[in-house]
Amino acid sequence: MAPTPLLGSRTLDRQTARTLPPGPKLPTLAQTVLFASHRRTFFPRMLEQYGDVFTIRLVPSSRVCVVLSRPEHIKEVFGSPPAVMHAGEGNTVLEPIMGSHSLLLLDDEDHVRMRKQLMPAFSGAALRGYAGMVHELARAEVAKWPTGTPFKVHHRMRNLTLEIILQVIFGVTDVDRLNTLRPLLDKIVSVSPVIMLGGFYPPLLKVRPWKTFLDTQQQIDEILYDEIARRRETFAGRNDVLSRLLAAGNWSDVELRDQLVTLLLAGHETTATAMAWAFHELARRPEDLAFGQRAADAGADDELEAIVKEALRLHPVVYQVGRRLTETADIAGYRLPRGTTIMAAIGLVHRDGEHFPNPEDFRPQRFLSDDPPAPGTWIPFGGGARRCIGAGFSLMEGTEILRAALTAFDFQAPDPRPEPAQPKNVTLVPRRGAEVTVTRR
Structure with a gap:
């Protein structure tokens, strides 16, 4: 199926432009810079100035993006037929990295088929099977933390989540292979927006630094394809994600490769950042730290998960998710034309006080009360048919990391001030690396 043309400078007529939600008149490039570098302040200003629904324009092609901030409006998007709300079309810039079979790039029947094949590896039973492995890797990581000396916990979390992906998702156990893959994968997960431009301009892929990146990717692919070939012969009885995928689905090697790379890129920085924010907040708040330590000591998973959830609420790692309309549709009281990009903010x-009283406060208990947040108001993993397939894995991972760290250490913040967020590709990370000091309990 041909891709849906973007609604933008080449396809938007004046009459249609007058029917769109209001928005800033700044040049497209200025709006793009504000969105890319300051979205956490840019969007609230637009909300205050233009209301719950507003329009911004971004490169390429001065594309029209309608931003939604109300749960009921976002529910219209997440609840619409996937054939009307394409997400994969908006991710085509990732194809040179993730591959054409990536779940993030697929729409319609292809997306349904691939998601169905992936689901068994992320079922509740499967997640319980991974928890022990994640916990042991987390214990090994926190055992290396320096005591009494400040360190950036975000960096440590990036190391840990990479190790979890290598051993729990990829299922790599050979020491030499692990040592070969770690530095290569670290280069891939650190991909910059400049490299991602190659998805828009393929000729760039033939010159440096894009060619250097693709050379690294090719080295990784050779190892992954060899690992897939070996695993096809030995997956029975193994408990990693790759082995479960092989046991549950009929996969080509390239499909498996694309899903593994997608899980790497989608699950590495996101979980590492969420946990860095969680430790940042606990280190600044003795009462919440004590609450978490009691939960860790008692094996109270709901309480530990509530800490992860509140970190993701207060510091959403991904600030917005997008869809592209494949046909004209009525959304949020507007008739939006085909090709419109819709952003669920x-x-x-x-940060809406209507749904989260005292929204600036870190309060894990809000997820444990008799009046928890209403459905559709806590959406760090998106929603609908495109909700992140790794959401359960991420929450389990966060719970096990907290358990390992909080049973071992007390935390303090060298700088008690709230740490600002800064954009890193599509994520918002702690600007100072979420610096903490730990001492043995």
Whole structure:
């Protein structure tokens, strides 16, 4: 099926432009810079100035993006037929990295088929099977933390989540292979927006630094394809994600490779950042730290998970998710034409005092009360048919990391001030690396 043309400078007529939600008149490039570098302040200003629904324009092609901030409006998007709300079309810039079979790039029947094949590896039973492995890797990591000396916990979390992906998702156990893959994968997960431009301009892929990146990717692919070939012969009885995928689905090697790379890129920085924010907040708040330590000591998973959830609410790692309309549709009281990019602003919903009283406060208990947040107001993993397939894995991972760290250490913040967020590709990370000091309990 041919891709849906973007609604933008080449396809938007004046009459249609007058029917769109209001928005800033700034040049497209200025709006793009504000969105890319300051979305956490840019979107609230637009909300205050233009209301719950507003329009911004971004490169390429001065594309029209309608931003939604109300849960009921976002529910219209997440609840619409996937054939009307394409997400994969908006991710085509990732194809040179993730591959054409990536779940993030697929729409319609292809997306349904691939998601169905992936689901068994992320079922509740499967997640319980991974928890022990994640916990042991987390214990090994926290055992290396320096005591009494400040360190950046975000960096440590990036190391840990990479190790979890290598051993729990990829199922790599050979020491030499692990040592070969770690530095290569670290280069891939650190991909910059400049490299991602190659998805828009393929000729760039033939010159440096894009060619250097692709050379690294090719080295990784050779190892992954060899690992897939070996695993096809030995997956029975193994408990990693790759082995479960092989046991549950009929996969080509390239399909498996694309899903593994997608899980790497989608699950590495996101979980590492969420946990860095969680430790940042606990280190600044003795009462919440004590609450978490009691939960860790008692094996109270709901309480530990509530800490992860509140970190994701207060500091959404991904500030917004997008869809492209494949046909004209009525959304949020507007008739939006085909090709419109719709953005569900997760960050605006999570900071709305109507849904989260005292939204600037870190309060894990709000997820444990008799009146928890209403459905559709906590959406760090998106929603509908495109909700992140790794959401359960991420929450389990966060719970096990907290358990390992909080049973071992007390935490303090060298700088008690709230740490600002800064954009890193599509994520919002702690600007100072979430610096903490730990001492043995």
